[in-house]
Amino acid sequence: MDQPPLNQYHAQRADLCSKEEPQHKLGAAAILERREVRELRELEGLRLKGWGDGQLDDHFRAQRQSADRVSHASDIYWYKSMKGVLAELDDATHFISPSEPIQFLDVGCSPGGFSACVLQRANQAFGVGLALPVSSGGYNFMLEHRYRQRYDLIEQDIVLYNWGVPTRHTPSSGLRLPDEYRNHFTLVILDAHALRSYSLPAHVTAEEERLARGAYRDALLIAQFIIALSSVQSGGTIVTRLSHVECFPAAHLVYLLDTISDTLVLHKPRIVHSNRGTFYAIAKGVGKERHAVTMARYLDGLLRLWDGEFRRGGPTGTGRWLLPTDLDFVITADDILENYLDRLIDLGRGVWATQGNGLRYFFKKKGIQV
DSSP states (O other), rough: OOOOOOHHHHHSEEEETTTOTOOOOOSSSHEEEOOOOHHHHHHHHHHHHHHHHHHHHHHHHHHHHHSSSOOHHHHHHHHHHHHHHHHHHHHHOOOOOSSOOOOEEETTOOOOOOHHHHHHHHEEEEEEEOOOOOTTTOOOOOOHHHHHHTEEEOOOOGGGOOOSOOSSSSOHHHHHHOOOOOOOOOEEEEEOOOOOTOOSOOOOOOHHHHHHHHHHHHHHHHHHHHHHHHHHEEEEEEEEEOOOOSTTHHHHHHHHHHTTTSSEEEEESSSSSSTSSSSEEEEEEETOOOHHHHHHHHHHHHHHHHHTTTTTSSSSSSOOOOOOOTTTTTTTTHIIIIHHHHHHHHHHHHHHHHHHHHHHHHHHHOOOOO
């Protein structure tokens, strides 16, 4: 079957928070049209200030180039930084029990800072890490040897896992999450993100490469949620990194976590990337009693999404970007705006405030008046 033209994929996943894209119903503008949210309005003003300043383009371009140059020094930096991030998350929400046994799964674990924090804070913690192999563009694993006896590392690109029921097209010999990990972990951490160093198939055009990287980014996100909902114990905790709480797909995934857990907190660390849109969701008491049926329904929806055009479409036939309707089985954008908006705002206020403060500090260092 002929694939749609490349510009169709531009239109399908342009800026999912943009007022100029009417099919994308979420975003800061949509929220501020319905509610006055001081933290979000101030953040939007700061974002506009940043977008209008040309010197910041050079700054972030240099930052991306530096991040792409993997070295021992950069591995050590990110190892220590991420160790501090998880410590801040735990100090805020107390999901690591120092005196109880913990079985945890760290998805996207390299260079190992998150796992090190859990192992250091909980003497009875035992962990499993899933990491992109270095040969595929992943980070080096830097976990100290004193923790290794309580840890198993699996180097595997998780988007290559076969999540479906074995058929003649997807035989059981395909890569699969080990059966013993299902409903096994008291804590599941999701922090895999699409690295620009990730190895793509050869012989693709520059435009196809851009689209393929976007498709990989979205596949990585969905694969992590499939892993989390498959592997967390009833009553366990899921910690996941998301981006832009006011936008798709983060708003949908926040709702997903909120409706399968006893408590949900959104926290934006101050020590790394405080001026960026990323934040962490900490869902505790996942899948207990009344939440179990809902969680099973969400997992089934994610598996159906994975088994469809999402992983076979796109201009190269290897997957496409997420579309705004792909997570309608969780909740639609209209339902978020009509029935979940106040809760989303309550959860997001601290995230927006922290990013706003981070941007003010960043602009001050760059000599930009706000």
